[in-house]
Amino acid sequence: MNLLKVDTIAQSREKLKAAVAEKKQAIEFVKLEDALGRVIASDLVSPEPIPHFRRSTVDGYAVRSSDTHGVTDSIPVFLEMVEKIAIGTPAVRTIGPGQCAYVPTGGMIPEGADAVVMIEYCETFDADSIAVYDSVSAGRNVVGVGEDIREEALFLKKGTKIRPQEIGVLSSAGVHTVPVYKPWKITIISTGDELVPADQKPGPGQIRDINTYVLEAMSEKYGFEVAGKYVLKDRRELLEEAVKKALQTSDLVAVSGGSSQGEKDHTASVLDQLGDPGVFTHGIALKPGKPTILGYDKPSETILMGLPGHPAAAMMVFELLAVWLYRSETCQQAPKNTVAKMAVNVAGAPGRATCLLVELKDGPDGYIAEPILGKSGLMTTLSRAHGYTMIEVNKEGLKAGEPVQVVLL
Numbered sequence: 001m002n003l004l005k006v007d008t009i010a011q012s013r014e015k016l017k018a019a020v021a022e023k024k025q026a027i028e029f030v031k032l033e034d035a036l037g038r039v040i041a042s043d044l045v046s047p048e049p050i051p052h053f054r055r056s057t058v059d060g061y062a063v064r065s066s067d068t069h070g071v072t073d074s075i076p077v078f079l080e081m082v083e084k085i086a087i088g089t090p091a092v093r094t095i096g097p098g099q100c101a102y103v104p105t106g107g108m109i110p111e112g113a114d115a116v117v118m119i120e121y122c123e124t125f126d127a128d129s130i131a132v133y134d135s136v137s138a139g140r141n142v143v144g145v146g147e148d149i150r151e152e153a154l155f156l157k158k159g160t161k162i163r164p165q166e167i168g169v170l171s172s173a174g175v176h177t178v179p180v181y182k183p184w185k186i187t188i189i190s191t192g193d194e195l196v197p198a199d200q201k202p203g204p205g206q207i208r209d210i211n212t213y214v215l216e217a218m219s220e221k222y223g224f225e226v227a228g229k230y231v232l233k234d235r236r237e238l239l240e241e242a243v244k245k246a247l248q249t250s251d252l253v254a255v256s257g258g259s260s261q262g263e264k265d266h267t268a269s270v271l272d273q274l275g276d277p278g279v280f281t282h283g284i285a286l287k288p289g290k291p292t293i294l295g296y297d298k299p300s301e302t303i304l305m306g307l308p309g310h311p312a313a314a315m316m317v318f319e320l321l322a323v324w325l326y327r328s329e330t331c332q333q334a335p336k337n338t339v340a341k342m343a344v345n346v347a348g349a350p351g352r353a354t355c356l357l358v359e360l361k362d363g364p365d366g367y368i369a370e371p372i373l374g375k376s377g378l379m380t381t382l383s384r385a386h387g388y389t390m391i392e393v394n395k396e397g398l399k400a401g402e403p404v405q406v407v408l409l
Helices: 009-019 164-172 211-221 236-247 267-274 311-329
Strands: 027-031 060-063 077-084 099-103 115-118 122-126 129-132 154-156 177-181 185-191 225-232 252-256 277-282 293-297 302-307 337-342 353-363 366-371 387-391 403-408
Touching: 009 277, 009 293, 009 311, 060 077, 060 129, 154 164, 185 211, 185 236, 211 225, 211 252, 211 311, 225 236, 236 252, 236 267, 236 302, 252 267, 252 311, 267 277, 267 293, 267 302, 302 311, 311 353, 337 353, 337 387, 366 403
Parallel strands: 077 099, 185 225, 185 252, 252 302, 337 366
Antiparallel strands: 027 177, 060 099, 060 115, 077 129, 122 129, 277 293, 293 302, 337 403, 353 366, 353 387, 387 403
């Protein structure tokens, strides 16, 4: 290990990508009703046009548009009604000149008709005819064959995270089992003699465990599967035992705490000892998050990550590296961002990039980014944050009124 030279965020990402280059992303098929939140693992092509018949978007009368030319609310046209089409049944008759057919919303448009007049603009004249008071053009109130999805068209791309609207698209295309990436399994290990459970009152010098809960919540939010979690005292043998077990079950082992170089900071040496090739980064040029550790175990194809003990720093490093890598390996899009203007001047950090948490507020011509300045151990800083912006390495800082890209959390 080289503990003297830190990596930039870009270098850390390059090393992570290189480490997992041969790692295969497992795929499984899940039922449509279980697919929400999963990531599509292959491009999906429709074997048929959708819809496969012309259908009406309104309740009304299917007509030949040419029969309505010149019609107004004072000069109607009278058309013979030759059929009433029920929803879910095929149209039988062909519409000729001077004829029409009643069709409900979603109903099939009969041959010969090329438009639908809304029922509000029609009036029953007698049992077999109606008066039409609206002029319609060809295609009005009609969805054509394949207008939603053409036959053999790609309709959902690999890497798409499935939301309720994608569930609807999959259903319409008849996809009842969906190819999705298997979620990475993660083991979360928090270390520290000072940690007690969230339901326990801390004694002098103790604090409630935060990182285990936070990292578990982030893992679930971004699609990981939590394979195990441990809260350990600062004893090397306990950490070794937990990491050994995690290597057998996990794609990612995240250890929070013990990543600096104090006398009880065992994370780097344990990960380097148990991994093959072991640790390749100890320290990144980032504020907060400098003592981050990255490594890999090739035999088990497990990513090894040592996160800072401060919760805010641990969360941001997890977001910038673990979540980034998972998104990249499963072909997902980058997180959404927005533009905002800085509310005040903020200084950068010499030699390090700064991940600056911001709260977005409405301004006269867009968002204002209000920096959330606080020590990295204070969780309220994160609870107020809508996103973050990066101050690049060696940049002096950001000026009030300067536009910045804010990545939304």
